[in-house]
Amino acid sequence: MCDESLRSQLLACGKRLGTKIVAGNTMSCNGFYEEQGRLDGAMCTFTPEEKMAFLRKAHDECGIVNIEMETNMFAAMCNRFRVKSASICVTILDRMNGDAAGITEAEYKRRERQPLEVVAELIKSSST
Numbered sequence: 001m002c003d004e005s006l007r008s009q010l011l012a013c014g015k016r017l018g019t020k021i022v023a024g025n026t027m028s029c030n031g032f033y034e035e036q037g038r039l040d041g042a043m044c045t046f047t048p049e050e051k052m053a054f055l056r057k058a059h060d061e062c063g064i065v066n067i068e069m070e071t072n073m074f075a076a077m078c079n080r081f082r083v084k085s086a087s088i089c090v091t092i093l094d095r096m097n098g099d100a101a102g103i104t105e106a107e108y109k110r111r112e113r114q115p116l117e118v119v120a121e122l123i124k125s126s127s128t
Contacts, residue, residue, distance in 0.1 A: 002075050003084040010086055013121040019114055024065030026087055027058060028072030036067045040099045055095055066091065088115040 007023055014021030033041025037051045046054075058064035071087040078085035090111045093101040101108075 001079060002071075002086045006084050006086040009122055009126075010088060010118055013125060014114075014118045017117055017121055019118060021118070022065055025063040026066040026068060026071045026089060027062070027064045029067060029069055032069065037095070038099045052096070067095070088118055090115060 011021060011023050029035035032038070034044060034046075037046075037054045038044075039048060039051060058067075066089045068089060071089070074087065075085055092103065092108065092111065093099070103111075
């Protein structure tokens with residue numbers, strides 16, 4: 001579980017910067033393809049309709065806005081040692097519209113910088 005106060009601070013910093021930012025839950029998975037409901041892996045045991053039902057349920061019932069592999073372990077370790085933590089993830093694609101990113105390299109690089117900008121804003125605002 002990430003720290004709610006830190007999450008709120010990061011969200012406020014992102015909004016101050018004009019970044020498109022949302023707060024939500026991250027689902028961590030053991031793998032990148034089938035475990036995340038992707039259809040483009042080497043093996044797939046579900047239909048596109050089953051994928052969409054899974055993604056809708058994750059979003060609508062659990063507030064999932066991001067799927068990846070690292071945050072769960074990061075948050076668990078921080079909690080174990082009583083270190084406040086939060087996760088900032090960049091969305092490269094909308095999984096409700098497919099499994100492949102369709103953005104330019106320039107857009108990719110812009111999105112890649114955004115988490116650093118939000119964290120820098122938090123540090124800057126905390127030191128004043």
